[in-house]
Amino acid sequence: MALLAEPKEPKIVTDTVPGPASRSALQQLAELQDTRATVLAGDYSKSVGNYLADADGNLLLDMYCQIASIPVGYNNARILAAAGSPEMATALANRPALGVFPPKDWAQMLSETLLKVRPAGLDMVFTTAHGSDANEVAFKAALMNYARKRRGVRAFTEEELASVMDNEAPGAPDVAILSFALGFHGRTFGALSATRSKAIHKLDIPAFKWPRAPFPQLQYPLDKYEAENAAEEARCLDALDQILRTNKVPVAAAIIEPIQSEGGDRHASPEFFRGVRRITQEHDVALIVDEVQTGCGATGTFWAHEQWQLPTPPDMVTFSKKMQVAGFFHTREMVPDQTYRNFNTWMGDVPRTLIARAVVEEVAERGLIEQVRETGAYMLAHLRPLAIRYHRVVGNVRGQGTFVAFDCPTPEIRAELLQLMRNEGVNMGGSGELAVRFRPMLTLTKAHVNVFVSRLQSVLNKLYQKHWPV
Amino acid sequence: MALLAEPKEPKIVTDTVPGPASRSALQQLAELQDTRATVLAGDYSKSVGNYLADADGNLLLDMYCQIASIPVGYNNARILAAAGSPEMATALANRPALGVFPPKDWAQMLSETLLKVRPAGLDMVFTTAHGSDANEVAFKAALMNYARKRRGVRAFTEEELASVMDNEAPGAPDVAILSFALGFHGRTFGALSATRSKAIHKLDIPAFKWPRAPFPQLQYPLDKYEAENAAEEARCLDALDQILRTNKVPVAAAIIEPIQSEGGDRHASPEFFRGVRRITQEHDVALIVDEVQTGCGATGTFWAHEQWQLPTPPDMVTFSKKMQVAGFFHTREMVPDQTYRNFNTWMGDVPRTLIARAVVEEVAERGLIEQVRETGAYMLAHLRPLAIRYHRVVGNVRGQGTFVAFDCPTPEIRAELLQLMRNEGVNMGGSGELAVRFRPMLTLTKAHVNVFVSRLQSVLNKLYQKHWPV
Structure with missing residues (x-):
């Protein structure tokens, strides 16, 4: 494939975007899928670098990037090389159940990719398919660890084994994952219970009765409202502490985004996040940092939470989007005490891991x-x-x-x-x-x-x- | 890549499987991931057709196939050609948000792949990443449709909009998905609430209080126990009817596997499944057929439920595994009344859809x-x-x-x-x-x-x- 050159500026050949060719493609698609959220029909073979091509031949400077998930440009040469490699063809044609029959070089592949960019203190990685299930497997790890700390080394009781099949306690206990107001953590039922971005994301879907802590609403410009913002963050930390002290349902983990993204680009200070770490530790609550949207360099460090200068690392960090493969980094403590507990058929994806390897290389080599x-x-x-x-x-x-x-x-x-x-x-x-x-x-x-x-x-x-x- | 030929029989060069090279690869991996469920380390470039190669050079006749998910053989020539095509490289290097910026030929791709094998009566398809999230988006479609039928055309109330952000009714209502004893529908929180296979799959994870109906326990050989089995199936159908009549929490949908797979290969007769369809229709409960493991031809029809001769089709059919791409087929009724409700960033996967196209072609052309x-x-x-x-x-x-x-x-x-x-x-x-x-x-x-x-x-x-x- 000949590599295209990036244009100097956008090229728009239709009166509006989407133009007639996009509209026609989307109309055809509407017979098969819900297209009401579509914006245009892409022409990905003609997209290049920071420019997205559409079906009409328009070339748009892309500042949205497939909902924040294109890392290093359309048709990036290094990614195309990885995509066209024999290694990739083998990976695509022979999809393994990674938890049972991993490829013999899977450890090496992880070492060259995800482990190379692992957050300090988190030496293991669980791969998944997307951000929602990355958060859910992190929740499960936290919940199993929470139960283990209380159960100790004893075996499961008969009552636990029987009640869980009825979705009842003590086998299926009432334990919560805390999240923050306007946070977004995904769309599957567990992730959605932690999501608090917009009503339309949640309406009509049953949700776990999990608590919601306030997230600071800062005022801008920051230097003008220093005192007010500090007070607002202190208020939110107090509320978090109060919830963890008094919530009827015990809390196993808290999940937080470094910048609330779907919720409206809401920021907080490193001091606030250090406070969240301190309070979760005081209450022995696992801290999950959701870097699905902030991860992979966009905030000026590979992981946004590096900017917090935490005295101790978070317990888990989840990722997806720009990384192209999803999952979470964790400590050995988050491995359940028995096998097949945090498990599924594919356990991630080799082709997307090969793409992630090219992404990580590109980020490093090009600075x-x-x-x-x-x-x-x-x-x-x-x-x-x-x-x-x-x-x-x-x-x-x-x-x-x-x-x-x-x-x-x-x-x-x-x-x-x-x-x-x-x-x-x-x-x-x-x-x-x-x-x-x-x-x-x-x-x-x-x-x-x-x-x-x-x-x-x-x-x-x-x-x-x-x-x-x- | 030179295509290998399938051997005439297995070749085992180590005393036991896994051999030393597999064990060493898995030991290395154990530093990074939980490997307690691993069996061997695969050598996928040397696997061929029905034979799985491992790190030691063993060649095993594979009757398990990555937990039932290899459709047409390792390193199948047609799949390798699809995997190595320029179309694939473009798809891998430019991962779109399919719900917002779909490729201009996405409708055509779906038509040549999933729509070609759509179950009768189900004209639309929602693509996802794996079986668990296929079932969860089907649940969400059923739950939104259930709410719409009760709400009618009125707008959401202030109370709905406010309560849902607290995960409380009426916005996040207490509505259930019914599943069957020993059924398996996945591992994410919603899917796991419907899963009833084994305690170890569920322990320590909170679950929705959803009802469980009995699934027939047939006796073998079938011809010897005809009367007993008919009585057992009638008992289960009565129980289903009783649950739908009396369950405290209203039921929006029932999900069932044509053959309970993880639960122990439990079968039931076409009469039983016709009964399930009749009873769910009487109660206006959506029927989701989970063909994640039975789909794509393994039971002798492309979809196992074709063998039931249903008078009216199920409302939704979910798929994954051998299809290589996941999702669910549905009627237009299952499209929510507003956009962004059943939605996520990637909404499926173009590369896996291209693989599915090759699978569908291979199945048809080779009979x-x-x-x-x-x-x-x-x-x-x-x-x-x-x-x-x-x-x-x-x-x-x-x-x-x-x-x-x-x-x-x-x-x-x-x-x-x-x-x-x-x-x-x-x-x-x-x-x-x-x-x-x-x-x-x-x-x-x-x-x-x-x-x-x-x-x-x-x-x-x-x-x-x-x-x-x-």
Whole structure:
């Protein structure tokens, strides 16, 4: 496959995005699947680097990247080489049950990939298919460890063995996973019980009666509201402590995102997270850091929680999205006392692990984490003046690395802005009720930021002319 | 890659399986992952057709096939061609969020793959990553449809919108998914609440208080126990009706396997399943047929439930394993009334769909379903005499297609038999407490059965000499 070159700027050949070819492809798909959330039909063989091609021949600068999950560019040469290798063909054609018949080089493959980027203190890794099940296997590990600490070395009782088949205690006990208000941890039933992002994600689905702690709502700019924000974080830590002290159902683990992503790009300070670690430790509650969206370099460190300078590591760190393979890192303590307990047929995916190996190599060899820090600072430096000049539309500019967001005044204005940006050739997404989130690849450069900022400025002018004509 | 030829019989070069090279690879892996369920370290580039190669150079006739999930042979030429295609490289290197930016040919890809084998009456398909999440999205579809039928066209109430964020009713209502005793439907929290196979799968994990209906325990041989089995099935159907009539928590859906697989290869008659369909319809309860293990031809029809001759189709059919991609087929009624409700980042997997396309083509062009029927009948014809001659070890021979099993008298004898068979070069697995299950590929032939039967006879002789010497 000939490698395409990235264009200098977006190329838009239709009046609006999606254009007629995208719309026609999506209409055909609507016979087979629910397409109401679709934006456009992609042409992935023609996408390149930071640019997403669509069915109409449009080329959009992609600042959303398949919901934050393209790490190093479309049709990246190193990833394509991994994808086209004989090793990959063997892996695709012979899908193993990794927990029973792993490939003889599976340990080596993990060492060259996930273990190379393991968070400090977490030496083992459990691979899964996506972020939701990564969080769920982490929950299960925490729940089994919680039970073991109370049961000790005795065998399961007859009552435990019988009651569990009826989904009743003591075999299936009432033990909780705590999560934070507006957190998002996935869509399967356990993950969804911990998810608190939006009602529409949860309505009509039964949920475990698990507790929800408040997450700080910071005010911007941070330097202006230092005292208020510190008080808000202290309030949330007190509430966490209070819940762990008084919750009727015992809590086995707490799960938290370094930056609440689906919930609206909500940040908190390293001090806050150190407080969460301290309080969970005081209550002997396992701490799971959900790095599904923040992991793999986007915040300027490989894992966002590295920036917290924790005195002791979290018990588990989950990942997916940009890593392309999912799972969680953990200590040996989180291995259950018997086999087949935290188990499934495939236990992860060899092809996606081979892709992850190429991602990890690309990030290291091209110094992409450093680039993210520089590009991210450049983004913020260019967005902050826009927030002054176009304050009716752009508020609360915030970010770590290129994991950047701002708030619009209403969901309607945000929808208008996102559509106009697509028509100008820039693909972005929303998060929470009001935020516009940037989730570019790690390969974003200052040149891309210049392109994006000029388009944004033009769209902001249009919005002002329409809504606030002088 | 040069295609290897399948050997005429197993080749075992070590005293036992696993041999030293496998053991060493697994020991290395034990530093990184829980390896207590591992059997051997595979050498997938040297595996071929029905034969699994291991790290020691052993070649085992594989009748277990990565827990029933290899469809048409290791290193199958058509699958390798799909795996090595430029289309595959593009799909691997550019993982889309299929619900938002699907590839422009995604509808065509689905039409050439999953839609080609869709069960009668089910025209839409939702793709996922594995069997557990296939069942969970089917549960969610049923639960949302259940709520819609009661809510009608009115908007969500303030109370629903607020309570759901606390995981409380009415937003997160107490509604159940019914499953059957000894059924297995996966390991994530929702799927696990429906799973009733073994205590060890469920212990220490909170579960929804969902009801469990009895599944028939048939006696063998079937022709001898016709009246008893009919009575047993009638008893189970009555119990199902009774639960749906009286269960405190309303039931939105029932999920059932055509053959209970992890639960011990438990079969029931087409009449029983027609009864389940009739009763669920009477109670307006959605019927989900879990074909994760039975689907893709192993029972002699593409979907096992085709053999039931249902007057009306099930509401949903889930799949994974041999299909290599997972998901569920459904009617348009199961699409929620708003978007983003049954949704996630990846919504399935293009590379695995391309593999599934090759699987479906291979099955059709080689007439493998017909072959499964013939080979399955041949297997049963050879196993039934062994069950007479070696009745102390081999009991209750049963099967549909090559989805065949027999029972051992104790778990210990079964473990001994499986180990001896591996040492003789035949890889098999257990299911439930006592069953030995055969889950060969669709490519199994009578010649393979001859190889396997001669090995089994030799192992049975050894077991008799040891335990029941004359």
